[in-house]
Structures are given as C-alpha cells and as structure tokens.
Amino acid sequence: MKKFLLLCLFIIGLGWAIATFPGLGASGTYDSIVLDFREDVGSTKIAQDINAIAQQYHLSAHLNSKFSTTDNVYIVKGDRDLLDSLKKSDIVKDTETIEPNYIYKVSEVPNDPLYNKQWNFRSINVENAWNETKGNGITVAVIDTGISQVPDLKETKFVPGYDFVNDRLEATDDNGHGTHVAGTIAQSTNNNFGVTGIANEANLMPLKVLSESGSGTVSDIAESIKFAADNGADIINMSLGGGGENHLMKEAIDYAHNKGVVIIAAAGNSGQNSSEYPARYPHVIGVSAFGPDGEKAPYSNYGAGVDIGAPGGSEAGKIIQNTIDPETGESVFEGYQGTSMAAPHVAGVAALIKASGVKNPDEILTVLQQSARVVQEDPLNHFGAGQLDAYAAVQLALKGQITFSDFFRWLRDNGYLNPRFWIDGGAIALLPKIAMVLGSYLLAWFLRNYFPFRWNWNLSWGLIAGSSGLFFLRGLYIFDLPQWPLRVMGSSIPELGGAIQGSSMLNPIFASVLIPFILIALFLGHKEWKWSAIGTCFGVASCLGVSAFLSPVVWGLGYGLPSQLFLIINALLCFGLAHLALKSEAKPI
Amino acid sequence: MSLTVTGIIERKGLGPGVWALISDSGETYELQKTPSELRKVGLKVTITGETRSDVMTFAMIGPVLEVHSFEVI
Numbered sequence: 010m011k012k013f014l015l016l017c018l019f020i021i022g023l024g025w026a027i028a029t030f031p032g033l034g035a036s037g038t039y040d041s042i043v044l045d046f047r048e049d050v051g052s053t054k055i056a057q058d059i060n061a062i063a064q065q066y067h068l069s070a071h072l073n074s075k076f077s078t079t080d081n082v083y084i085v086k087g088d089r090d091l092l093d094s095l096k097k098s099d100i101v102k103d104t105e106t107i108e109p110n111y112i113y114k115v116s117e118v119p120n121d122p123l124y125n126k127q128w129n130f131r132s133i134n135v136e137n138a139w140n141e142t143k144g145n146g147i148t149v150a151v152i153d154t155g156i157s158q159v160p161d162l163k164e165t166k167f168v169p170g171y172d173f174v175n176d177r178l179e180a181t182d183d184n185g186h187g188t189h190v191a192g193t194i195a196q197s198t199n200n201n202f203g204v205t206g207i208a209n210e211a212n213l214m215p216l217k218v219l220s221e222s223g224s225g226t227v228s229d230i231a232e233s234i235k236f237a238a239d240n241g242a243d244i245i246n247m248s249l250g251g252g253g254e255n256h257l258m259k260e261a262i263d264y265a266h267n268k269g270v271v272i273i274a275a276a277g278n279s280g281q282n283s284s285e286y287p288a289r290y291p292h293v294i295g296v297s298a299f300g301p302d303g304e305k306a307p308y309s310n311y312g313a314g315v316d317i318g319a320p321g322g323s324e325a326g327k328i329i330q331n332t333i334d335p336e337t338g339e340s341v342f343e344g345y346q347g348t349s350m351a352a353p354h355v356a357g358v359a360a361l362i363k364a365s366g367v368k369n370p371d372e373i374l375t376v377l378q379q380s381a382r383v384v385q386e387d388p389l390n391h392f393g394a395g396q397l398d399a400y401a402a403v404q405l406a407l408k409g410q411i412t413f414s415d416f417f418r419w420l421r422d423n424g425y426l427n428p429r430f431w432i433d434g435g436a437i438a439l440l441p442k443i444a445m446v447l448g449s450y451l452l453a454w455f456l457r458n459y460f461p462f463r464w465n466w467n468l469s470w471g472l473i474a475g476s477s478g479l480f481f482l483r484g485l486y487i488f489d490l491p492q493w494p495l496r497v498m499g500s501s502i503p504e505l506g507g508a509i510q511g512s513s514m515l516n517p518i519f520a521s522v523l524i525p526f527i528l529i530a531l532f533l534g535h536k537e538w539k540w541s542a543i544g545t546c547f548g549v550a551s552c553l554g555v556s557a558f559l560s561p562v563v564w565g566l567g568y569g570l571p572s573q574l575f576l577i578i579n580a581l582l583c584f585g586l587a588h589l590a591l592k593s594e595a596k597p598i
Numbered sequence: 599m600s601l602t603v604t605g606i607i608e609r610k611g612l613g614p615g616v617w618a619l620i621s622d623s624g625e626t627y628e629l630q631k632t633p634s635e636l637r638k639v640g641l642k643v644t645i646t647g648e649t650r651s652d653v654m655t656f657a658m659i660g661p662v663l664e665v666h667s668f669e670v671i
Contacts, residue, residue: 185614222630223655285658308612345614347656
C-alpha cells in the first residue's frame with residue numbers, strides 16, 4: 010500500500026513538473042508590439058489611445074500597412090516591459106489583442122544548383138540550422154580513403170592530415186569513397202556550383218587508412234585516431250568497419266575521447282542485428298541509415314550499438330556529393346548509399362553543435378540524441394534515439410547546457426524516456442505502461458471495497474503480467490543476442506502475440522478475455538495460484554482499456570473504432586470475470 | 599583463418615562498389631585482392647583464401663575474404 014501511495018505521489022509530481030514548464034512560447038524574439046483595436050471602438054477613440062501612448066511612452070504607433078486601416082492593426086516599437094505595461098493600461102479594453110510582433114526568419118536556401126537533389130539535407134532540417142552556424146572553427150577528421158580536392162571542395166578549408174597507407178603527408182583519394190564522405194560534411198556551399206555540405210565552414214582533416222580497394226588495417230586506423238586527437242581534431246568520422254575487437258583500436262578511441270574528441274562510426278551494411286566494430290566500442294556514436302521514405306535502409310545494421318539514425322540513401326534515392334571517378338580520377342557528382350553516407354551527416358551536425366558552444370563529447374552525444382526525431386514504433390532499435398535533426402540539435406546546443414527543464418520538455422514532448430541512461434539505445438513507451446499498471450491496481454482496489462481480500466504477491470505478479478510485463482526489458486539490446494526473448498519477457502499477456510516478430514499490433518487471441526478465462530478455469534480451485542489468475546484479469550483489463558484509447562490496433566480490425574470496440578468489450582469481460590471470481594472466492598478478512 | 603567457400607560473385611553498390619561472394623549457405627563475404635577473372639557478376643566459383651579479422655573496410659557487408667586461389671565452376 011505504501012509503495013502504491015509513493016507511486017501516486019511520483020506521478021502527481023511528474024505531472025506538476027510537466028504542466029508548469031513554460032514551453033517554447035517564451036523563446037521567440039521581437040522588437041515591436043502589435044495592437045489590434047476593436048472595430049466598434051471608432052477612429053476618434055483609437056486616435057486618443059495612440060496619442061496617450063505617444064505622451065506616456067514617447068513612442069509613435071503607426072498602422073502596420075495601408076491595408077491595416079479596416080482592421081485597425083497598429084505597430085509600436087517596444088520590448089517585454091512595454092508589452093506588460095500596455096497590457097495593464099486602459100488601452101486594453103479598446104483592443105482585441107496586444108501581442109509581440111515576432112520576427113520570422115527565412116531559412117537559408119543555398120544557391121548550389123544541384124541542391125534540389127539533396128533530399129537528405131532537407132530530411133535533417135539543415136537549412137534552419139545554417140541560420141545559426143555552419144561549423145566555423147571546428148575540425149572534422151575523415152578517416153577513410155583520403156580526400157581529393159575536387160572542384161566543389163575548392164572553397165572548403167583543410168588542415169594537414171596524413172596518408173597511413175603510403176606513409177606520406179598528402180592524403181589524396183584514389184577510390185572516391187573518402188571524398189564523397191568529406192563532401193557530406195563540408196562540401197563548398199553557396200558557391201553557385203554543385204551540391205552542399207552540412208558544416209561547410211568547418212575544416213577537413215584528411216586521413217587515408219583505406220587503400221584503393223577500400224580496405225585497411227586496424228593498426229593504421231588506430232594510429233590515425235591518435236593522430237587526429239593530437240592534431241586538434243574536434244570530430245572523427247569513420248565510415249568503415251569490420252573485423253573483431255582489438256585492444257589497440259579500443260585504446261586509441263579511449264585516448265581520443267579523453268582528449269575531448271567526438272567519434273562517429275557507421276553501423277555497417279550487412280543488414281544484421283548489432284553494429285560492426287568500431288561503432289560497437291564505448292565512446293563511439295553508432296549511426297544507422299534510412300532512405301528517402303524514412304524507413305531503415307535494407308542494408309543498414311540495427312539493434313545494439315546504434316545510437317542514432319541518419320540519411321544513408323537507398324535504391325529509391327541516393328546521397329549525391331562531388332567525388333572522383335576511381336577509373337579516371339576525374340571529378341563526378343555521384344550518388345552513393347550506405348551507413349558510410351549516414352555517419353558523416355551526424356559528424357557534420359556534431360560540428361554544428363560544437364560550434365554552438367557544447368564542447369564535451371558526451372554532452373554532444375546527449376544533444377544529438379535528445380534533439381533526434383523520435384520514431385514512435387521502433388521495437389528492433391533501427392534508429393537508437395531517433396532520426397537526426399540538425400536544427401533541433403543546434404537550438405538545443407545554443408542553450409549552452411542541458412538543464413533539468415530541457416529534460417522535462419523532452420519527456421513531455423515525446424512521452425518517452427531515453428533508456429540510454431541505463432541501457433544501450435532505443436526507447437520504450439513509459440507513460441502508457443505506467444497507466445496500465447496503475448489502472449490494474451485501481452481496478453483491483455475498486456473491487457476490494459466490495460469483496461474484501463488480502464493483498465498478496467501472487468495477485469501483484471498477476472497484475473504486472475496482465476498489464477505491462479517487465480516492460481523495461483524491451484529497451485535492452487545486447488550485442489549478438491537475439492532481442493525477442495527480452496521482448497517476450499518485457500511484454501504483457503495481451504502484447505505477447507506480437508512480441509516475437511517485434512510487431513506493436515495486438516493479436517486478437519492474446520489481447521482478449523481468452524487467456525484470463527483459461528487461467529481462471531484452471532486455477533480457481535488452487536489456494537494461491539487463483540490470485541495470480543485474478544490479478545491477470547485486472548491486468549489484462551487495464552492493458553486493453555489503456556490500449557483502446559492510446560493505440561487501438563488489432564490484427565484484422567485495423568486502426569480505429571472496430572479495434573477500440575473489441576478492446577473495450579474484452580476489457581469489460583476481463584473485469585467481469587475477476588468480479589465473478591472474487592464473488593465466489595473472497596472471504597472477509 | 600584459411601577458408602574454402604563456394605558461391606556466386608556479386609557486385610554490391612556501396613560507395614563506388616565492391617566485389618562480394620554469396621556462399622551457398624547464404625553468407626556474404628567481401629572479396630579483397632580480387633583477380634580480374636573473378637570480376638564477373640553471376641560467376642559460380644570456389645574460392646580459397648583467408649578471412650582477415652585485422653582489416654576494416656568501407657563496405658562493411660560481411661567478413662573480408664582475401665582471395666588466394668579460385669576455381670570457376
């Protein structure tokens with residue numbers, strides 16, 4: 010009982026914190042105020058009011074434009090103090106509204122002629138981010154096949170790198186991959202030529218570790234990571250992977266991380282559960298890929314080690330940058346696809362975040378994750394915290410630091426908690442689950458008033474199994490292990506039908522009164538197990554009831570009313586079943 | 599690790615493209631040091647080579663198989 014009351018207090022506290030958060034309305038900028046006078050006031054009275062403003066505040070209010078006469082819309086220069094003061098004055102009663110004249114910024118559209126083919130940049134909302142920063146002063150190391158200074162990298166800034174394959178200072182590209190990746194990060198932009206890059210004012214550091222054939226040794230890659238950390242790189246992009254765990258590599262990553270470098274790697278292209286090394290290592294941000302439809306690209310790895318999703322292209326739409334033709338070495342605009350293309354999107358945005366003032370690599374990761382667009386249904390962890398959003402990331406970063414309020418706003422806006430704090434990647438719907446558990450307890454509590462019974466553990470387990478399962482397990486992704494056993498343990502009885510395939514649709518056999526009925530029939534005669542069966546009735550009733558309002562999707566019935574009716578009827582049947590069972594079994598205590 | 603695998607040669611469109619062997623059991627290997635005779639999509643071959651766990655690639659499609667010898671079937 011005590012635990013139940015504590016849970017109630019927690020929910021009330023959480024609700025209060027969310028409800029009282031001021032929200033985004035307070036964050037717009039304005040330097041003038043709009044006064045919209047009522048039409049029935051008459052021009053003489055309006056003239057008097059305008060005069061009063063002129064005398065009291067020494068400000069002249071003027072019509073917004075010649076089209077404002079009929080609506081009586083006036084503008085006056087001023088800030089929040091004037092706004093508050095006007096709202097308290099007598100003028101209020103003559104107006105319909107007095108409000109800030111918010112300044113709207115037009116997002117920056119670059120003049121690069123092939124920009125219209127870059128669906129991927131619009132998908133990450135980069136135009137709005139460019140209004141704030143283009144990554145000036147940040148250095149991104151590209152550990153890849155090298156970078157050739159193709160025409161659309163002419164205005165891009167470079168810092169010295171190294172060619173670890175041929176042991177020389179000049180790290181030019183003989184494959185095309187590295188130049189393409191570098192283009193996504195910092196292609197010359199607004200130069201009336203070709204395509205654009207995300208952090209186009211950042212510096213590129215070319216580090217060649219992959220040969221012409223596209224492969225390289227772990228020892229070269231580890232050395233290049235240390236080189237980047239020692240030579241002022243802020244961000245490292247590794248669009249490469251494979252092999253096994255390697256001590257040298259892990260050490261190099263820890264070294265760079267300790268020096269404050271953000272390390273980003275592609276999740277891999279074998280379409281399997283779990284990322285490749287180096288995306289797997291701690292302190293490396295693993296990136297999966299999606300196509301123009303926003304769905305995970307067929308080749309992209311997923312599951313453990315995926316922290317965030319970014320555009321990587323698919324057959325339906327590739328990522329276009331300026332690179333070299335490996336056969337001729339000449340400049341081409343080429344469409345590539347792969348998690349190799351997704352990782353540099355995150356590297357570019359990480360550069361924008363760092364340029365906005367967030368320096369610590371762990372905080373940069375938190376900004377990336379908290380600003381990502383949450384994918385509501387992601388039971389297999391295709392996208393980690395969600396899909397990359399450059400503008401949201403820069404906005405969050407510009408606040409300087411992540412405050413408690415930001416955390417609550419994020420929670421409130423999404424209805425999700427990020428289990429990254431305790432497990433790897435992904436998100437689970439927490440609030441509906443709490444509602445389900447709480448609902449089942451309330452139902453049991455309600456019936457207890459009529460049929461007194463002793464609260465016991467068997468009943469509690471029944472309540473949990475029926476309503477929510479050990480739901481936190483669903484957000485766990487463990488390397489190389491299938492996730493379905495965790496999904497099964499983390500599912501309530503009604504959700505079991507879809508748990509193995511990872512579907513969030515309810516199976517009508519599981520999500521009905523059938524299983525509670527079988528349990529009651531089997532165990533009603535048993536002294537202890539009957540309580541589990543009764544608890545299950547309450548739990549399932551609550552789970553179906555909450556699902557009927559939050560996500561009414563049942564196989565064969567679709568989304569909406571038929572599913573809703575099915576769930577409500579079955580919830581009532583479950584409750585009725587518990588009622589009958591208690592009526593026949595409960596004894597006064 | 600030395601290995602002999604039989605399968606079909608494929609060209610995977612990742613980056614500028616890579617050569618792959620899809621084994622009869624369905625596993626995808628990324629081929630390295632691929633001789634020009636093997637660079638034919640749909641070719642059925644038995645390849646003897648070495649899987650390299652100390653090598654990383656941009657293709658990331660599966661284990662890296664360095665070709666030592668091969669036989670076209």
